[in-house]
Amino acid sequence: MTNNIDPCTLVLFGASGNLARVKLYPGLFRLDLLGRLPADLKILAVGRQVVDLDAWRADIKSMLDAKFKKGYDPQVFERFIARNFYHANPPTDPDAFNKLKATLSDTQTFPQNLAYFLSVRPVDFAPVVESLANVGLTQEDKYWRRVVIEKPFGTDLPSAKALQAAITKHLKESQIYRIDHYLGKSALQNILLQRFTNTVLEPIWNNQYIDHVQITNTEMLGVGDRTQFYDSTGALRDMLQSHILQTLALTAMELPKDLSPEGVRDAKIKVLEQIRPIPVNELEKHAFRAQYSAGEINGEKVPGYLEELGNPDSVVETYAALKLFIDNPRWQGVPFYIRTAKRLHEADTRISIRFKKAPLQINDQDQNWLIIGIQPRECIKLEIQSKIPGLDVQTRTIQLDAANRLDSDDSVDAYEALLLNLMQGDNSNYLHISEAEAQWRLVDPVVKAWAEDKRPVHQYPAGSRDPEASKVIFEHQDQFWRYSIALGGDKYSH
Ligand SMILES: NC(=O)c1ccc[n+]([C@@H]2O[C@H](COP(=O)([O-])OP(=O)(O)OC[C@H]3O[C@@H](n4cnc5c(N)ncnc54)[C@H](OP(=O)(O)O)[C@@H]3O)[C@@H](O)[C@H]2O)c1
Numbered sequence: 084m085t086n087n088i089d090p091c092t093l094v095l096f097g098a099s100g101n102l103a104r105v106k107l108y109p110g111l112f113r114l115d116l117l118g119r120l121p122a123d124l125k126i127l128a129v130g131r132q133v134v135d136l137d138a139w140r141a142d143i144k145s146m147l148d149a150k151f152k153k154g155y156d157p158q159v160f161e162r163f164i165a166r167n168f169y170h171a172n173p174p175t176d177p178d179a180f181n182k183l184k185a186t187l188s189d190t191q192t193f194p195q196n197l198a199y200f201l202s203v204r205p206v207d208f209a210p211v212v213e214s215l216a217n218v219g220l221t222q223e224d225k226y227w228r229r230v231v232i233e234k235p236f237g238t239d240l241p242s243a244k245a246l247q248a249a250i251t252k253h254l255k256e257s258q259i260y261r262i263d264h265y266l267g268k269s270a271l272q273n274i275l276l277q278r279f280t281n282t283v284l285e286p287i288w289n290n291q292y293i294d295h296v297q298i299t300n301t302e303m304l305g306v307g308d309r310t311q312f313y314d315s316t317g318a319l320r321d322m323l324q325s326h327i328l329q330t331l332a333l334t335a336m337e338l339p340k341d342l343s344p345e346g347v348r349d350a351k352i353k354v355l356e357q358i359r360p361i362p363v364n365e366l367e368k369h370a371f372r373a374q375y376s377a378g379e380i381n382g383e384k385v386p387g388y389l390e391e392l393g394n395p396d397s398v399v400e401t402y403a404a405l406k407l408f409i410d411n412p413r414w415q416g417v418p419f420y421i422r423t424a425k426r427l428h429e430a431d432t433r434i435s436i437r438f439k440k441a442p443l444q445i446n447d448q449d450q451n452w453l454i455i456g457i458q459p460r461e462c463i464k465l466e467i468q469s470k471i472p473g474l475d476v477q478t479r480t481i482q483l484d485a486a487n488r489l490d491s492d493d494s495v496d497a498y499e500a501l502l503l504n505l506m507q508g509d510n511s512n513y514l515h516i517s518e519a520e521a522q523w524r525l526v527d528p529v530v531k532a533w534a535e536d537k538r539p540v541h542q543y544p545a546g547s548r549d550p551e552a553s554k555v556i557f558e559h560q561d562q563f564w565r566y567s568i569a570l571g572g573d574k575y576s577h
Contacts, residue, residue, distance in 0.1 A: 088506045089227070090123040090194035092187065096211055097202035098128030098169075099142070102233070107202060108143055109150035110499040115163045116156060117493075119503055125193050128169045129183065139169035168192070180214040187220070195226040198505050201233060208232050209249035216253035223258070231260040231505060234325060236514065238316075239530065240523040247516050260505055261514040265326040267497030267504075270457045272512070273487055274333040274434070275347070277455070277463065285338075287438070288413075294450060295418045295558070297435040297565050298330050301427040303380050305545065306401065310392045318403040319372070319533070322423035324526045328355065330457070331419055332518070334434055335409055344511035348518070355521035359408045363528045369407075370529050371541075371553045372400035375426035378545030385426065385545045398540050400533065401425040402549075406556045407525075418558045426545035432457040435565040441468070445478045452565065461488040 093111070097103060114120050128139060143164065147155065170186050172179045187193050199215065201208055212230060215221050221228050230250070237243025250259060265271050278284055287293070300322055306313040313321070332351040339346040361369050374397075376387035388401050404422035408414070438451040448468050456462040463485055468478040488494075504512050543550040549564045557563075 088121045088124070088503075089196045090121060091196035091198055091227075091506055092125045092127055092193040093502075093506070094127045094129060094183075094187070094197055094199045095202065096129045096172075096199065096207075097204075099130050099132070100202055102202045103128075104146045105150070106496065106498040107200065107502070108146045110496055110502055112147055112151075112155070112159075112163050113496070113499050114503060115166075116159050120166075121506075123194050124166055124506070126167050127187070127193065128167070129172045130169070131171070131173055133171040133173070134169050136169055140164050140167055143167055180218045180220070184218045184220055196228075197226065198229045198231065200231045200505075203233075205233070205235060205238075209246055212250045212253055221253050221258070223255075227258075227508065228254075229258050229260055229505060229508070230254055231262060231513075234262050234264070235316075235320070236261050236519045237523060238320065239527050240520060243516075243519055243523050247520075256516065257510070259516075260510055261516070261519060262501065263325050263329050263514050264497045264501065265329055266512040266514075267499075267501040268457070269495060269500070270461045270487065271330060271333060273461070274330070274455065275336070275339075277487075278334075279338050290413065290415055290417045292438055293417050294437045294439045295420060295562060296331075296334065297437075298327055298334065298419065298421045298433075299435065299565075300327055300423040300432045301429060302425050303427065303430045303546070305375065305385060305426050306388065306391060313401075314392055314394070314397055314399045317399045317530070317533075318401055318423050318425065319405075319526055319530055323403055323405060323421055324522050327421045327423060328522045328525070329514075329518075330434065331358075331407070331421060335414060335419070337413070342511075344509060347511045348515045352515060352517045352521065354409060354411070355518055355525075357409050357411045357414075358521075358525055359410050361405065361407070361525065361529055363532050366529065366532055367555060369405060369556060370533075371402075371404045371550075371556050372533055373402040373424075373541040373543050373550045373553065374399075375401050375424075375545045376542040378426065378547060380426065380546045387542070387545065388425075396537075398533065398537055400540060402427075402543060402553070404549075404553050404556055405526075405529070406558070418562075420556065420562075422549070422553075422564075424549070428546055428548050429567060430459065431567045433567060437562075437565070445476060448478055449480055454565075454567075456487070456567070460486070462486050 095103060095107065111120070111126065147160070170183055172183060176182070187197065197220065201211055203211060212221065221230070237246050278288065332355050336350040336354045339350040374388045377390065378385060389395050389397060402424040404420060407419045407421065408417070409419065434455040434457070436453040440450055449466070452466040454464040456464070465483045466480050467483070469481045471477045471479050501512060504510070541550055541552055
């Protein structure tokens, strides 16, 4: 099955980089193993170094060996490796892109539909597009030309607009594929389907029944060896601005007019633009940040963020939580708490929905929760009250817990899905510029206010739960951070 993909050449800039090694080449190879690549797909790596083809193919083999430790089908490997070529593009050569054009003009080798994947530094996105355009390599006539822009698309609204202005000198919106790799995850794509293919969910998915929504991404890992990158980015920009706001959009959007890329993206844009701006004059009620200090993870002592960074004055957050409201009839008055953290006590990404108080209150019962697990476990859980059998009238919480992923299901990496979508010309799982802009517009004032506030940042010990002080953003006293712990355990932060 090849999904009606046109013959095409994938031109991969930054092919020797981390993303290409860990995700893109293994992902393309997996697609080949699954029989999803068209017979005439070619992959042209473009890099600054001069590397001969045999050495390059040996390097690709080392990427696959590192990923597929149990081995792989040698016949598919032969087919895959024969698709691969290398073109040196030294930055000092003023004629480099003309030479790339000459390489690609070998129509016997390279199909002329061209998808450029810019897995390069963000500062290079616009210059690469311009250089391609200058030699006519972005022009669509008989053949399509598509450009994938990796994350991040800008570092704030002005830089996103500047990047957009630079690339739209040469590209139409339909040619631009902006990555948010969360959108390639099956668990994210399932939110829309699970919401709207089930009659029981839609009638209660609104402010009449829902008390509040939490969208959470927590990790036990620290920043590792990415301290410099992290300190220039922070948790808010790294996770909330992108992946978590996209998860919120899928959770809160209206039913799209259809499942076409335009239909889905229009509905997401609409809800993202309906999020109320965060009031910076009372930021402390809407946004909370913190940094992990030294602590213990899985019984092992780990250093704090400032020690790892070697800069005691940094105010960059490793924990960020926001309270958001969506100004539309469905969600008026319902807080959405979104948060991300490194070095918390558990690693989990999920949507937790708490329903309003039931009409009958028997004992000090909790309200109903619906939880959609994204990772590590893809699941849907509903917590409801049930009578404890016996002589007394008492209830307890029971849990309906279903896996959204079965052991026998295909496990497809997000990049595999996105690469396939790219070749198919389906950009529904890529960001529209209006989404990227709405997301920056929302977080920019918080990023700016936090950067200007040089007071020491609240600390939480590595391996702990949410800092107590983070509760300041809750609308009501009975709200609390929801954890993933199974029923019967202590699932609350208090
Ligand atoms: N790695 C991830 O998991 C990840 C996650 C999210 C987003 N991204 C995004 O994906 C893109 C690639 O990330 P990456 O981690 O693969 O980056 P990387 O390993 O640092 O570099 C990618 C490629 O860029 C080229 N490059 C590096 N330094 C350069 C320099 N000083 N001047 C010119 N070219 C240079 C190199 O290609 P050649 O030497 O072959 O020319 C390198 O292979 C970035 O935009 C990043 O933000 C990556």
